[in-house]
Amino acid sequence: MVPSVAGTQAAALVRIHAGSHDAPVAYPGLAHFLEHMLFLGSAQYTAEAALMPFVQGVGGQLNATTRERHTDFFFQVPARHLEQALLRLLDMLTQPSLDLDAQRREREVLHAEFLARAQDRETLCDAALATAITPMHPASRFHAGHRETLPVDDPAFQQALRGYLDHAYRTGNIELLLTGPQDRSELQRLAQMADARLRPGASMPQSAPALHTRTDRWLTLHLPQARPRLLLGFVIDGCPKSASVEDYLASWIASEAPGGLLARLRDADLCQGLAMRVPYRFGDQGVLVIEAVLGGAGQRQRAVVAGAVLDWLRFFAAPVCWPVCSADYQEATRRRLLGTEPLQRLRHWVEPGAWSCEAGPEPEAVTTLVRCMLASDPVTLTLTGEDGASGEPVDTQGFPLRMTHQTPEPMAMPDWCWQVPQPNPWLRSTSDMIESGQPAETLPLRALGPQDEGGQGALMLRWRFTNPPAARHWHAVDLALRSRVWAARQAGVELAFEHLGCSWTLSLRGFAEIMPDILADLSPLLARPPARYVAEGACRAEQAATLGQEAMLLRQLLDRLPQAVADPGESLSTGLAAAETANLEDHWHDAVWEGLAVGFPEARMATLQSALRSLPGRPISAAMASVAPGRTNRWLHIPGPSGGEVAYVLFRPLPGLDAPSEAAWRVFARLLEGAFFRRLRSELQLGYAVLCRFGQFAGQAGVFFAVQSPTASAGEIHRHVEAFLEAFSLRLHDWPARDLATVTRETAEQQGEALAEWRGRSERAWQAVLAGQAPEHIEAVRAAMGVLRPADLIQASRSLNGAGRLVLSNAPMPTSEWP
Incomplete structure (x- = not known):
């Protein structure tokens, strides 16, 4: 307990x-x-x-x-x-x-x-x-x-x-x-x-033989279209497990703080990202992996990257780093736990030593772990997207690997003159940004209460452009915000920046007190990202035209769904907006913004208003109206890695914007969820990734169906989904009215519970704003559920089957099954 x-x-x-x-x-x-x-x-x-x-x-x-x-x-x-x-x-x-x-x-x-x-x-x-x-x-x-x-x-x-x-x-x-x-x-x-x-009985004895490595420890893995990476695998035996020590070290290896390891390597074009994970840990044995996403220079100088990481580890274990790094870690851990959901807390608390994580590890424990890592002579693995492997894949009793063994390279050890990472100012006391003199005009920011007792809140902003910026502009700003995303997360705030076609959105969710400071610091980067990110932004826009090897295909499609819903054009499938030469400053000149604050303490509203005045664009007083979607059918083919599985996402948009229609669709989607999973996953066995859910993307409500299959084509998946919906609609007529009433009541209760939490309330209210509705629309939907009848659910089934279809897939549109 x-x-x-x-x-x-x-x-x-x-x-x-x-x-x-x-x-x-x-x-x-x-x-x-x-x-x-x-x-x-x-x-x-x-x-x-x-x-x-x-x-x-x-x-x-x-x-x-x-x-x-x-x-x-x-x-x-x-x-x-x-x-x-x-x-x-x-x-x-x-x-x-x-x-x-x-x-x-x-x-x-x-x-x-x-x-x-x-x-x-x-x-x-x-x-x-x-x-x-x-x-x-x-x-x-x-x-x-x-x-x-x-x-x-x-x-x-x-x-x-x-x-x-x-x-x-x-x-x-x-x-x-x-x-x-x-x-x-x-x-x-x-x-x-x-x-x-539970079944009574003693614990199962666990043991393991000594953990050692072979002599051949320089490897190259060939994976088509993968981003080049360098992995250092530290195989240790004889170092006691400590969740807090490993979490502490991982947090600083991935740190985006100025003066830190990643910042120095990124400036030298050696590395674009760093992370540490622990694939295996038992007793005093472990495999710890430090993974570096290589930059252009890093791909040519892997030994320099490896040597820099090892040299930094020696520096980080020294006493000089302890005061600043330990203080930031303790405050970041406190804020992270403060804003997490119950399940996230349990997943934190179940790890050995987690109960002491807030106090941070002892410096001697950090020194011991680093000493064990450095003494292990790490396994060095290069991941490359080039198809340079010859012969048959290496047999690993399971996963085939196109892998070659390399001649070890001597570690390059230049004098890096490492510095202690700069403290995160957002972890310190907040500044007073209220302007002196006559109070400035209050900006039209919508606020939704009540104040959250745990100090959590949300701030969401949307800019709409008369002439949408090119995709390269958005990517340039996104790159400029990269280090700020890390710093905000460390300070207990999740920062998200989204591209929705003709509009951009920025959201801050978490520790409300610090958000005005964060917003004020972000404004210059939004208005004018540093020049070095502009060229890189153009490259990122081209890369976005295809799905990558870095994440599950279905997850990548779902991440692209909001932009696809918001943008009726083809920019998503090409990765580029219409050709234009305007600077970002020109687009900001005509941009207008609106915002919503949820759960904020009254004492911070004036400070928040002050921060908002520094934003690019100009505020508007009237809500931005959205147009209800038509019944068009679109299939967006987003190419991905050759071969492999087919991923498919179908979105059926809610035709109307009224509360009764949304209420009926939400309940009907609840009925669909379990049946869809059983039919396509258990009975048809199309794949292990199958889900169906009501969702809102870029303000558009609807029901989405997602499947990733190793055996079925996109056309076959689409046909199965359509057949399921048709058969389910027929079953609905014979569904007992009492059962439908029970599902409706339970869905209404869930809506109430979701709206009682700041996370659910802020997300639902913001989606209403994006749809051109008042934040109070969410309560109207809940009220409409209280008077739903079985006939309303049957009508929801008919309207869903008659709604438009938006499909995202890594496969091209089939010639026979569509639409």
Whole structure:
């Protein structure tokens, strides 16, 4: 049990202290396969009433993950549903059905996931690094699992599956964390109930052989269209695990602070980004990876980049860095936890040593970790997009790798004269920006209360241009804001800058008190980004014309959906706006802006008004009206990496802007979610990434359907989606009125709970503003749900089927199935 939190949401997390390295070696992927199977029904709850459909049905979120030495199951739901969700979680952990037919179907889902992971950059890099580990250690082996490693019809496999369940999923091996607005006694009651229902038993013993590397430690991995990267893999044995130390070090390696490691390497064109992650950690063993996105000079001087990172590590462990870096880390951690949702807090608290993270690690612990890393002689892996590998892919017992071994290069060690990173001013006390003399005219900023008790808030701004700037202008500003995004996040504020065709938006969400300072500092960069980013912005605009290898295809399409909804032209698919030569300053001259502040303390409104006066463009007093979408059909083909999977996103826009129509569509989308997932994922087995949801993009409400498949074409996916909608509409006529009323009531309750939280309230209100509506529209939608009838849902089904279609896909428009 963990401390209660304010709000309307509650969360639970179960950690099983057993993972892929603890499963039988003969069946790679068995632990991950069991994690999937547990969601598919149990003794007390059928698949239709199990945890996943229940959580989805109440508007919550859930997931699970299998790591090397632990497996986590977690969910977040409205607080009143915590007990029912927990009962389902406990039953699936103790009494899963493990139906054989369901196993056969789910194995195909895992195989589809395996095929997707075989194209994933991070997965392949980790597999390449694992080849440098001596083969007697489990970290060197393949554990993902696929069709051939999971022989579900073999009695020996079934015995191994149930044996692993019996030994790993018992009380001595399980941690349970609960949090929510309930009082401590109620959370304690739920924890005791869980303890009584879980399978009793001692913990599973865990051990690992010594962790060593081979002598061949310079590798090159060839992955078509990948951005060049350099990875340093530190394989350590004999350094005690400390979540706070590793988090502390990772935060400063990725730091965008002036004078820091990344800033110096970026100025020298050696590196464009840095990150540290921990693919494996158990006891005093670990694999820590520092990953550098190489700049132009860095691609030619990898040894210089590697030497700079190692040299900086030595400097960072010195006492001179401790006062500033430790103080910033402690305040950043405090603010991060202050603004997180319950589930995010649990995922923080479950890690060993996390309870002391706010105080920061001890300097001796940092020194010890860095000393162990430097003594390990890191594995050096170069990732390149050039197809320079010869011969057959390297066999890694799973993922095929086009990899070559390189002659080690001597580390270049110039005198970098490192400096302590400059402190983040947004972590300090805020400045008083209220102007002296006569009070200035109040700008037309909409404000929505009440003030958030936790000091959280949101500020959203939109600029609309008479003559839209070219894509290169937006990318130039986005690049200029890059370091500020990091600094804002460290200060407890999520900063987002979006391109929506004829308009740009800027949003700040989180620690409200510091937002006026952040906004004032951003204004000069918005108005005139430094010249060095202008040329780079043009290159980025060209790169945006295609999907990359860096992230899941479906996620990339969903990220592009707001711009596609907002811009009826073809700029998204070409990556470039209409040719023009105007400077950005000319576009700002004619730009107008409007804004919305949510949850702000009254004492900071005058300071916020002062910061707004420095923005480029001019404010407007009247809302920007939006036009309801037509019923046109558009298919946007966004090319991506050759071969591989097909990703498909269909958006059906809500034809009207009135509250009753939106209310009916929101409820109807709730009915669609679970049925769509079961049909396309479980029955048709099109892929492991399948979702359907009501959403709002650039102010346009609608329902989107998303599928990524390793087997089906875009045309086949589209045909399946259309057939599903047609069949579902027919079923709706026979749906019991009482069941429809229940779903409507639950959706209305979820709306109320979402609006009670500052995050949900700010996002819904801002989408209303983007649609040309008053922020109060969100309450009108909630009220309209209270008077919905079954006939209204049937009408919503008809209007959805008759709505326009916007498809984003990495595949071209089919010739027969469209529209």
